[in-house]
Amino acid sequence: MNPKELYKQKLISIPDAVGKVRSHQTIGVAMAASEPPGLLGELAKHRDRLESVRVWVCLPLGAYDFVLDPSMDGHFFVENWFYGNSDRAVHGQGCESYIPNNLHEAASKKLYAANNKVNVFFGTATPPDARGYMSLSLGLVIEKQLIAAADLVILEINENLPWTLGDTQIHLSEVDYIVENNVSVAQLPVAPPTEAEEKIGGYIASLIEDGSTLQLGIGGIPNAITAFMMDRKDLGIHTEMFTDGMVDLYNAGVITNSRKTLWKGKMVGAFALGTKKLYDFVDNNLCVEFQQGSVTNDPYIIGKNYRMISINTALQVDVLGQVCSQSIGSRHFSGTGGQLDTHRGAQLSEHGRGIIALRSTAKNGEISTIMPVLTEGAEVTIPSQDIDTIVTEYGIADLKGLCLRDRALALINIAHPDFRDKLKSEVMRLGIVPHF
């Protein structure tokens, strides 16, 4: 059939599309900036006819009633791979829970549908071209797997989405229904670096040699530090998330991708989240390759890159080098995402390095982020046996191969000076290191 006819045939209203969902079904939703705000905003209006609908999400950005309104309890239950702001707000109410995962496991169906079934997929795409092909645009972490698994595929078409390249194409014939919603695309603002972040940026830059391939994670620090790499040459990108900082490095001629081992000449990643600057950059850009999360985050694929450096951030680290990036004590905060995947992948690479960078204190300097032990209930994102390098504004702790005593010392030396004596005495009191 002619693509224009096919499009017309599949086009329905947003209420009609959500009307296809039945009680006890699971809806798989595209993640982050590729989530469909029209379909998700509509869900709550169907509360009275829906019971026990599971909604599987990952890093949702919008504030939706089906998540936030307590009267939705029993009608919707959210299963989440990576929390955003709304999820943190409602976690204590019991209508949402976190699924522990490593992001490369996008290919493992067991992990994104507790009942091993995705009935409906809600996603977004660009308008189709003359041949009926669309681009899945800003998210390719798990979207293709969800589409393949779902019985019913519904796409929200938004002409403001960039047309991204790589493995992003989908044809109208693979979709059951289409809705239209030309809203502005969700953005993640970038804050200017703080003094501590500038120091961290300087230390990290000292660890990056020309020709390295970088992964930069989510959070303030990985974005802030790109400004300190402006004098490097021929960097490449193999990442999970494309960020604004990468655009600056590319425009400055620092990222050329010319010395990469895999996808030479191209930046490769699975999703983009940032400002309009980033979305304009990835639009129809032949040097930006979107691949599925099961590919970009496979540690063995990451490890094939020469001089692969992963840079992620954390909330807390204990003196053994156990990293917590996803909870504040027992309060779940975000997710593992690709942190362990990329940290491990970088260490499999020849001359690679896995870096965790964090400020030495939190809460306006009131608490140390380097602790004798993690706070009770904290979720371990990187175990001590995997940790490689930790950076704060006080320096670099190169932990690989160090015994527990030397690790503790190296970490205490990059803790905030106000906390160092207390850390030492606590570590000895607890018998982690009997004496230094």
Ligand code: COA
């Ligand atoms: N104890 C208590 N609270 C802490 C804390 C600590 N040790 N460290 C930070 N916090 C608080 C901050 O004060 C802040 O609170 P606020 O929101 O009330 O201001 C909050 O936690 C977030 O801290 P911040 O450092 O600003 O977070 P961020 O936006 O830079 O994100 C992570 C940092 C670690 C949460 C984020 O990077 C993450 O989720 N990482 C895991 C996934 C990942 O790295 N994936 C990599 C591939 S994309």
